[in-house]
Amino acid sequence: MKIASLTFLFALCLSTVVKAQSTDFKDYKVVYSQGFNKDKSTDDFEFSDASKWLISKNGKPGRSLKCLGAGDYTSAHAGPSIVAVLKNIELKDFVIEMDVVQNGKDFNLLDFCIFFDIVDTSQYCYAQIAGKADKDSHNVFMVNNDKPKRLGKVNGDGVIWRIKDWHQLRIERSTFTKTIKVYFDEELVLDVPDESNNKGLIGFGSTNSAIKIDNLKVSAPAYETISKTIF
Structure with missing residues (x-):
């Protein structure tokens, strides 16, 4: 009888854990997706230097959004200089x-940066996925009218960016679990506590790298539509 009870309790706990893991994003819906197959795909974004962004013929597959590298824009607070902001969609929790x-x-x-909580050029956060890890790179950072502040512990290793090889990135931000998680080719590479409850626009870019982006998908439990200019 005691064994049966313990078995039942174990099964109940296991069921609870599985349910929690499988329903973390059950209420999330795709709020934006883009394959960058048309020249006008760039109309959905505002760029720190639009002259450096274009639609490339070589994507994964088809076409992609291409950045030629750093332009004339310089961040006022030593943040990343290559930035593309998705217009009109303000988010708090997202994938x-x-x-x-x-x-x-x-x-x-x-490196590659994913921006979120964007209010303006002096208030935003970003996750940087970089080839090396130290106190100033490969982490989640907050810019609040000052130089970027690291939110997580210094990581031991960065990721391996292979030139010309496509990599899959995923970032999960949950104000319920108070975490920011970043996956690189399905491997968890950043897991940072997030005590904020902020919302804002999202985007992507880099500190200095020439990059291509394809198959962008944004999911969220809710969003707000706003109209504002960042640059």
Whole structure:
């Protein structure tokens, strides 16, 4: 009888855990998706330097959004200088997925940034997925009228960006679990506590890398439509 009771309790706990894991994003719906197959796809975004962004013929598959590298824009607070902001959609909780390829020279620091909680050029957050990890890179950062503030512990290793190879990125932001998780080719590479309850626009970019983006998908339990200019 005691064994049966313990078995039942174990099964109940296991069921609860599985249910929690499988329903984390059950209320999320796709609020935006983009394959960048048309030239006018860029109309959905505002760029820090629009002259550096274009639609490329080589995507995964089909066409993609291409950035030629850093332009004339310089962040006022030493943040990333290559930024594309998705217009009109303000989010708090979200999952962002996309394919990314490094398309330029093999610099010492190859990286990709996913921006969120964007209010203006002086207030935003970003997750940086970088080829090396130290106190200033490969982490989640907040810019609040000052230089970027690291939110997580210093990581031991960055990721391996292979030039010309497509990589799958995914970021999960939950104000319920108070976490920000970033996956690189399905491997969890950043897991950072997030005590904020902010919302804002989202975007992507880099500190210095030439990049391509394809198959962008944004999911969320809710969103607000706003009209504002960042740059």
